Amino acid sequence: MYDFDSILGEEQLKLKMKAVANNGKHSHAYLIVGEKRSGKTTLSNCFAKALQCESEGNKPCGQCLSCLQMDAGNHPDVIHLEHAKEETIGIDDIREGLNDDVVIKPYRSDKKVYIIDDAQNMTIKAQNALLKTIEEPPSYAVIIMNATSAEALLPTILSRVVLLPVKPVPDAVIKRYLMRNKEVPDYRADVCVAFARGNLGRAVDLVSDAEFDESKEKAVTLLKEIADRDYGDLYVKAVELGKDKKGAELTGLMDFIRIWYRDALVYKTTGRESGLIFREEIQYIKKVSKLIAYEGFGEIFDALKKAQLMLRSNVNPETVADLLLIAVRDCEKES
Ligand SMILES: [Zn+2]
Structure with a gap:
C-alpha cells in the first residue's frame, strides 16, 4: 500500500506532491533525486497514486478504484518502465516502453503516469530518445523519474523536469523510528x-546487518591498538582492505574512524559521555581524548578527507588505506 504517511520526513516534498495532485496543475516531467534506499520509489508511487486519485477531496483518498488499483500494483494508467538489462536503460527500452506507448490514450484515467526508476542508468541514446517525448508530451502524460544523481542526465533533460530532491531525514526521527518500530x-x-x-532505508538495513556488526568489531579492535601497531602490521591491514578494489570496505572503515575520533574530540571538548556513539568503549575514547591534542584531531580529519579524494580519483584502495592508517597511527604516537 502506498501511503505518504508511511514516509518519514520529507514533509515539504510530500506537501508539494499533494498540492500538485489536488490543484490539478501538474508538469509533464519530474525528477526525484536521492541516494539509494532513501525512499524514492515509495515517493514516486505515492505521487502517482495522488495524481491518479479520482476523489474530489484530499488526494490520494485510498478508497477510490484508482487508489485501490495502485495499491494492488495493477493500475492500468501507471506504467513502470521495464528494461532488458539490469544495470542500463537503453534506447529500445525507452522507445518501446515510453515513446511508442505514450501515443496510446489512457485506459480509463485522464492521465497516464510513467515511472522510470534508476534514471541515472539511461544511456545517452536513451536520454535523447526520452527527450522527444519530454519536449512534446501528449497533454495526459506525466513522467516521474527517480535517480541517485542528476549529474548523469543531459542538461536538455534537466531543463525540462521539475526537480524534487529527497532530503536527509533528521537523526532524531530515524532514532525514534528504530526504537519504536524495530525495537532497537x-x-x-x-x-x-x-x-x-539521514538515510532511513540504510539505517533499517544496518539494524539487521551481521556484516556491519563484524566490520564494527574489526574497526574497534584496530583503533584500540593502532598506536601499538608498526608500519608492517598496518601494511598487512591495508592489503586486506585493498582486496575490495571498489574501495567499499575501506570507505566503511573510514566511517568508523571518523566517528571514533569525533567521539574522542567531543569528549575532550565537553567531558560528557552522553551523545557519544562508541559509549560502550568509553575507556578507550577517554584515553584517546587525553592522548591527542586538538591539532592532532585536525590532522586525522584531514587525512580522512584526503583519503576520500584519492578514492574518488581512483587511486587504488590499498595505497589509500596504507597512507591513511599510517597518518592516524602517527597522530596518536606523536601526541
Ligand atoms: Zn483515490
Missing part, C-alpha cells in the same frame, strides 16, 4: 543512525 535498543540505534547519515 538505545545504544544500537545511535550507532545505526550515525552510519546511515
Whole structure:
C-alpha cells in the first residue's frame, strides 16, 4: 500500500506532491533525486497514486478504484518502465516502453503516469530518445523519474523536469523510528543512525546487518591498538582492505574512524559521555581524548578527507588505506 504517511520526513516534498495532485496543475516531467534506499520509489508511487486519485477531496483518498488499483500494483494508467538489462536503460527500452506507448490514450484515467526508476542508468541514446517525448508530451502524460544523481542526465533533460530532491531525514526521527518500530535498543540505534547519515532505508538495513556488526568489531579492535601497531602490521591491514578494489570496505572503515575520533574530540571538548556513539568503549575514547591534542584531531580529519579524494580519483584502495592508517597511527604516537 502506498501511503505518504508511511514516509518519514520529507514533509515539504510530500506537501508539494499533494498540492500538485489536488490543484490539478501538474508538469509533464519530474525528477526525484536521492541516494539509494532513501525512499524514492515509495515517493514516486505515492505521487502517482495522488495524481491518479479520482476523489474530489484530499488526494490520494485510498478508497477510490484508482487508489485501490495502485495499491494492488495493477493500475492500468501507471506504467513502470521495464528494461532488458539490469544495470542500463537503453534506447529500445525507452522507445518501446515510453515513446511508442505514450501515443496510446489512457485506459480509463485522464492521465497516464510513467515511472522510470534508476534514471541515472539511461544511456545517452536513451536520454535523447526520452527527450522527444519530454519536449512534446501528449497533454495526459506525466513522467516521474527517480535517480541517485542528476549529474548523469543531459542538461536538455534537466531543463525540462521539475526537480524534487529527497532530503536527509533528521537523526532524531530515524532514532525514534528504530526504537519504536524495530525495537532497537538505545545504544544500537545511535550507532545505526550515525552510519546511515539521514538515510532511513540504510539505517533499517544496518539494524539487521551481521556484516556491519563484524566490520564494527574489526574497526574497534584496530583503533584500540593502532598506536601499538608498526608500519608492517598496518601494511598487512591495508592489503586486506585493498582486496575490495571498489574501495567499499575501506570507505566503511573510514566511517568508523571518523566517528571514533569525533567521539574522542567531543569528549575532550565537553567531558560528557552522553551523545557519544562508541559509549560502550568509553575507556578507550577517554584515553584517546587525553592522548591527542586538538591539532592532532585536525590532522586525522584531514587525512580522512584526503583519503576520500584519492578514492574518488581512483587511486587504488590499498595505497589509500596504507597512507591513511599510517597518518592516524602517527597522530596518536606523536601526541
Ligand atoms: Zn483515490
